[in-house]
Amino acid sequence: MLFKQQVWLRQKLLVLGSLAVGSLLYLVARVGSLDRLQPICPVEGRFGGASSQAEFPLRALQFKRGLLHEFRKGNTSKEQVRLHDLVQQLPKAIIIGVRKGGTRALLEMLNLHPAVVKASQEIHFFDNDENYAKGIEWYRKKMPFSYPQQITIEKSPAYFITEEVPERIYKMNSSIKLLIIVREPTTRAISDYTQVLEGKERKNKTYYKFEKLAIDSHTCEVNTKYKAVRTSIYTKHLERWLKYFPIEQFHIVDGDRLITEPLPELQLVEKFLNLPPRISQYNLYFNATRGFYCLRFNIIFNKCLAGSKGRIHPEVDPSVITKLRKFFHPFNQKFYQITGRTLNWP
Numbered sequence: 001m002l003f004k005q006q007v008w009l010r011q012k013l014l015v016l017g018s019l020a021v022g023s024l025l026y027l028v029a030r031v032g033s034l035d036r037l038q039p040i041c042p043v044e045g046r047f048g049g050a051s052s053q054a055e056f057p058l059r060a061l062q063f064k065r066g067l068l069h070e071f072r073k074g075n076t077s078k079e080q081v082r083l084h085d086l087v088q089q090l091p092k093a094i095i096i097g098v099r100k101g102g103t104r105a106l107l108e109m110l111n112l113h114p115a116v117v118k119a120s121q122e123i124h125f126f127d128n129d130e131n132y133a134k135g136i137e138w139y140r141k142k143m144p145f146s147y148p149q150q151i152t153i154e155k156s157p158a159y160f161i162t163e164e165v166p167e168r169i170y171k172m173n174s175s176i177k178l179l180i181i182v183r184e185p186t187t188r189a190i191s192d193y194t195q196v197l198e199g200k201e202r203k204n205k206t207y208y209k210f211e212k213l214a215i216d217s218h219t220c221e222v223n224t225k226y227k228a229v230r231t232s233i234y235t236k237h238l239e240r241w242l243k244y245f246p247i248e249q250f251h252i253v254d255g256d257r258l259i260t261e262p263l264p265e266l267q268l269v270e271k272f273l274n275l276p277p278r279i280s281q282y283n284l285y286f287n288a289t290r291g292f293y294c295l296r297f298n299i300i301f302n303k304c305l306a307g308s309k310g311r312i313h314p315e316v317d318p319s320v321i322t323k324l325r326k327f328f329h330p331f332n333q334k335f336y337q338i339t340g341r342t343l344n345w346p
């Protein structure tokens, strides 16, 4: 009797033991497989491979911010780059100018889109001979890591006014999309002056008044040799670009409207870049202290542009402003005509 009970007990223990070992093995295997899958899942699941190019769920934004930020900072290994399928891609669109038009605001705001990855620094590849001589691979290596379905955008406002740039960009990619953000030309010229003035003051240097630079003291006419004036003659620069690219490859952003009402301007850019509309009012909030719209990426992360954006302009003699506006008027008309975008500048 006692022997039978012992055998029964041993069999029970054996069954329970094998059940426990089996469950343990199953758990180990499951956790192991999850471990291997986890880093890959977000990429495949969220961007759905090459077939669903147009689909970028908003969740991807958070993922992009966290992970891509780490990649940009270089806190990742080659293995992780390979595992996540990340690449450094040449830009599919470039913000070519105009200086002081709101180029930084435009780039940062477009970067809110989950399918867009910005090159944070101005690379000055096409306008700087020394950089250009380093070759296209050097340029590509300056680009941030991105998923293949995303598009990289860079901005270097000097491109717009530099003679050699259109041909060089054309040689890289003749179907590239080109963004130009413009402001009312006189305001832009004063903004340009204000930036230079601040640089001089930082170095304790004195500088001319805007009026003295903008108006030729001998003729009392607008001084077209002054760079800030020349840059604001948008049509002259655009005409050089049109020797290489058809007008359909350009999109004009109204920089004055981007300040007061950014969303509709960004929606036009999304359309131009064939991106699904993803930037919403949630992503943009007005900061009364700054007097500008700031960016909200998610519930935790938001930011305003640096203090160097949105400087207070010096007072300019109203008669000089009137003279400049009169001077720019015919060029503006031509610009509207060429681009098909009327901006109602005075």
Ligand code: A3P
Binding pocket: 098, 099, 100, 101, 102, 103, 104, 105, 157, 191, 192, 194, 258, 259, 292, 293, 294, 305, 308, 309, 310, 311, 312
């Ligand atoms: P001001 O400093 O004259 O106001 P860029 O980035 O091309 O240098 O342009 C700078 C201009 O961007 C600023 O010119 C500012 O008016 C404009 N801007 C547009 N949106 C802005 C924003 N959300 N925050 C700060 N500046 C913005």
